[in-house]
Amino acid sequence: MKKKRVFSGVQPTGNLHLGNYLGAIDNFVNLQNKFECIYCVVDLHAITNHQDPKQLKSNILETVASFVASGLSTEKNIIFNQASVAAHSELAWIFNCVSRIGWMNRMTQFKEKAGSNKENASVGLLVYPNLMAADILIYKATHVPVGEDQKQHLELTRDIAKKFNNDFKCKDFFPIVEPLISKDIPRVMSLRNGKKKMSKSDDSDYSRINLKDDKDLINLKIKKATTDADSIPSEISGLKDRAEAKNLLSIYASINKTNLEKVLKDFGGKNFSTLKSSLSETIIEKICPIGKEITKLLQDEKYLTTILKKGTNKADLIAKENIKEIYNLIGLTKFT
Numbered sequence: 073m074k075k076k077r078v079f080s081g082v083q084p085t086g087n088l089h090l091g092n093y094l095g096a097i098d099n100f101v102n103l104q105n106k107f108e109c110i111y112c113v114v115d116l117h118a119i120t121n122h123q124d125p126k127q128l129k130s131n132i133l134e135t136v137a138s139f140v141a142s143g144l145s146t147e148k149n150i151i152f153n154q155a156s157v158a159a160h161s162e163l164a165w166i167f168n169c170v171s172r173i174g175w176m177n178r179m180t181q182f183k184e185k186a187g188s189n190k191e192n193a194s195v196g197l198l199v200y201p202n203l204m205a206a207d208i209l210i211y212k213a214t215h216v217p218v219g220e221d222q223k224q225h226l227e228l229t230r231d232i233a234k235k236f237n238n239d240f241k242c243k244d245f246f247p248i249v250e251p252l253i254s255k256d257i258p259r260v261m262s263l264r265n266g267k268k269k270m271s272k273s274d275d276s277d278y279s280r281i282n283l284k285d286d287k288d289l290i291n292l293k294i295k296k297a298t299t300d301a302d303s304i305p306s307e308i309s310g311l312k313d314r315a316e317a318k319n320l321l322s323i324y325a326s327i328n329k330t331n332l333e334k335v336l337k338d339f340g341g342k343n344f345s346t347l348k349s350s351l352s353e354t355i356i357e358k359i360c361p362i363g364k365e366i367t368k369l370l371q372d373e374k375y376l377t378t379i380l381k382k383g384t385n386k387a388d389l390i391a392k393e394n395i396k397e398i399y400n401l402i403g404l405t406k407f408t
């Protein structure tokens with residue numbers, strides 16, 4: 073049995089929110105005790121859309137601060153940023169040559185992100201999934217925790233691995249990665265519109281709980297969160313066409329580390345104000361200490377930089393060794 077290795081990436085956005093926490097980081101914290109884990113701030117993915125240079129730099133540090141404040145160990149895990157390890161870009165180019173244009177054209181995320189003017193999207197946005205495959209395979213990672221929206225990119229990673237192994241006659245060189253998608257990890261939706269994902273780019277700050285929100289603001293946002301006039305059902309079937317109700321209940325389940333069935337058993341028949349006050353309490357208890365820790369960590373840039381350097385050294389060691397083998401397989405030589 074080959075050793076299991078987890079890899080995941082998070083885009084450097086400032087102002088991380090409850091969706092980032094429950095949908096990704098909290099799960100990373102869980103996995104750190106079970107696997108060897110590599111967590112990467114994917115700054116090269118971020119620039120597929122124009123970023124303000126100063127803002128990008130500070131967002132990278134804030135993402136690392138959020139990882140650490142949420143309980144990710146810098147000892148157990150490798151925490152670093154993508155731009156620090158050159159082999160990500162090197163392998164991404166190789167995969168640009170392995171991957172097929174037809175595969176890219178099928179990617180639904182590109183279609184969504186490029187919007188109506190596809191001709192004007194960056195080429196980087198189109199080949200974004202090849203870089204993602206490189207992130208994972210440069211470490212020969214076997215397991216990748218991602219949300220539903222990234223499943224198609226993981227399928228592509230598998231296709232690239234198979235084609236490379238086949239083209240260069242190196243069976244089993246790249247592992248065929250498995251997604252780690254847990255049904256208890258919710259897709260956290262906007263507090264104002266249950267059909268939209270919670271997002272930092274939503275115009276309304278009331279649509280999300282930011283990790284740095286204080287107690288009063290969290291209370292207010294949950295109080296104002298959209299629900300409907302019906303009471304809470306006791307069965308999941310009672311949540312059909314009730315996206316906002318389902319969202320609040322799923323957040324409640326996730327943050328309390330239980331599941332939707334159990335929450336419905338407890339709250340079935342009650343009204344939403346009861347759920348909301350209990351939900352606010354739990355969110356405040358969980359999120360406020362993290363927010364305070366993020367603010368504190370952000371004042372110590374040197375410490376955050378040290379974490380990234382340490383992670384980079386460890387990641388680079390693995391990546392350099394693998395890129396050497398990959399170059400060999402292809403017939404490329406670095407005459408250094």
Ligand code: TRP
Nearest residue numbers: 079080081082114117204207216
């Ligand atoms: N595309 C991922 C997202 O937007 C981020 C990402 C980049 C990633 N590289 C990765 C996730 C490698 C998992 C593995 O969420």
